[in-house]
Amino acid sequence: MNWIKILTQNRIPYYIYKLKREDFIILNKKNSNIIIILSGIIFITKVFPNKELLPIAILDKTNIFIKSNKERRTYYKIFALEEAYVLTFNASFLNKTYINHSININLLNKYKKTIDKYEAMNNIMSQKQIQNRILQLIFTICLQFGTVKNQKISIPFRLSNKNIAILTGTSEHTINKVIRRIYNKGIIKEKNNKIISINNIYYLNLK
Structure with a gap:
């Protein structure tokens, strides 16, 4: 319209x-x-x-x-x-x-x-552990806006740690620490220009 x-x-x-x-x-x-x-x-x-x-x-x-x-x-x-x-x-x-x-x-x-977008945010905020909340956020953004190529899902825009902090209701300092831990575990990857990608979406879980 x-x-x-x-x-x-x-x-x-x-x-x-x-x-x-x-x-x-x-x-x-x-x-x-x-x-x-x-x-x-x-x-x-x-x-x-x-x-x-x-x-x-x-x-x-x-x-x-x-x-x-x-x-x-x-x-x-x-x-x-x-x-x-x-x-x-x-x-x-x-x-x-x-x-x-x-x-x-x-x-x-x-x-x-x-309304579906409100429910998706509620699901993110319902995660008690910060790491799970971050993963749920990334998973949700990938499903809603991600681009798929060669079995890899990438977020088509830069998701800054500052915005992750706002969207998960925590401090940027905490986000910096948890994001480093997530990267070290290889749960998610980071490409050029800080674009987040997931090599295999089945590896993304909240356990």
């Missing part, structure tokens, strides 16, 4: 953000926003008053994110795992009488796909 064209036709104002890898934006606390990923891969975290971050989901152009205006004490950050274009608009415009209701149907279909 050409969201820019549809929103323009329905007189819904919108903003488009270009995010370079490692960039982030903060969503407005007051409004109910709908976020559509036009291209690239992003992840979203919820930020609490004590600055604690809770990873919500890793999303791509098949997904949307809906932020309610009821959460006054928390806000959300959108981080780019690779260069991304993100479109956002105020959800209140969908209640206007002149709006084509096909927009709501398409948003609902995208949201159904997004």
